[in-house]
Amino acid sequence: MATKRAPKRAYLDDYLKFGFTSIVIEGIEKPQCVICLKVLSAESMKPFELKRHFEKEHSTYNDRNVSFFQRQSQSVKKSRLDTTGQTAITIRAEVEASYVVSTIGEELVLPCTKDIVCIMIGADVVKKLSSLSISDNNVQRRIQEMSEDIKNQVVEQIKQSPIFVLQLDEPTDVSSCAQLMIYVRYIHDSNFKEEFLFCRPLDSQTRGIDVFNKVDTFFCKRRSRLEKSWAVCTDGAPSMLGSHSGFQTRVRQFVPDVITNHCMIDREALAAKTLLASLNVILQEVFKIVNFVKSSAVNTRLFRNLCLDMDAAHMNLLYHTEVR
Template structure:
């Protein structure tokens, strides 16, 4: 079935308008620590654009541009696809892809001088969002330490699972953090926040008072709640910019809307209103009286939002430039 689908895609590419098509490459490491090269193709078929998976090939040795080019060339030769018919090449921002001397884009342009080379704009947005003020970054690091302690040993995992089962918790497992997965931080912090009471009891029984002190600290919990809320918003933005038929126009619309949200959030935080952050609001409200947003939390949130807005503006401007270059 896989061979038949591949043959259908190749035949559609060959019969596309003027025989032109573009490719998109991504190199990622799977759960077995093996590098996999994935290539997708976009072309015109029956009067409409189609995006199809072209092939996946393991990178057994290095992930250098020359080796990636060899893999792609080998596939093209076996399927009788011509380099001259490529009109666009999209890659991520890795040096092996974008290097000015020996990057994959340079190698492709040597074979197809007219090809337009771009890289994923979403990667730039994901990288820009990784910068956190020092106190928030410290809480994220400590959250990862908590996860690693509980899931790092089989015994701890079993004991914590049993504890959550006995307490009728909504979940009984924590999630590992992975830097290369865009949705990882949001899922990890949200699970820690939801199981904070179970974790406090677990660490108290285990005698890990350092971890217990973090979860029992109101300031630490406020920062964690903010991270959960802000990562949730970021995950929504990331999901809007993925999937089939996503293009630079939709990307710009989503990013522009997000920039407007950042501006509105900044205005509300200035007056100590965090109603748009659900988890943080739940931490601030308690005991029958509304707690005021502390000054330290206000300063850290504003610093983070201002940094995000500046980086989002830079990415938006680059998106406009890419769009203009594409249509030119």
């Protein structure tokens, strides 16, 4: 005979007098203490369970009134990094506002302009304004044209500069696709300028020749000369530093005197390489533990179950990214 599941208990505002608010983890509502921030299991959403935790762990707060716990609860919710935190709420509001103002030209600005012109100048001019199209598709095309124009301006300034410097980064996105990002620094009007040049996916391989072809194709299409490159900044990957087919070697075939530097985009990871021996031992132990868990599907599932049993906020580990 199948056993009946215990009904899920919902959070009640009265639980706040025991110092507990609620938090939703993977769709399950659980009680969270506003003092020690500990998250109890969903089965603990009972008055006597919450009261027992409060009296055992926080008996010194017995004389506090409900308003104190309300302030604590608001502080906890604001500090959360999930979708209920203040940061997530602000981001959602910003995204929603960006969608609202995207139609403001068509729905508000143009009608207001027509009313003003009709009163101040006359109805004949309003007919001319009616031919002005600011629909969402037209605005999208204008933005794309403006983006292309900005890129063309940067390329023209690079052509006029006597020299320029390139910095390459090859991060991998969430879909495991390598993205080649290029930054450029050059001279314009006797001042140094730094701009983001382009981002292109490396669809197949990430060899030095593949990286070089992306860069060379970009400059060739815009009739610019890679020979004006004075320095190149890359990381220490073999595809960049290879003595036979690395990107830097390919560039030297066009610019023999080019200066090469190590990229400092991931400077935090580079700084970790020079940690004190006492700190580095701890860091290496953490790497070993993470690799042990992530190296096996069984270990990963066991670790996830352990996190679930402990009501941990996070269930997965991330690999350490080695910077070369």
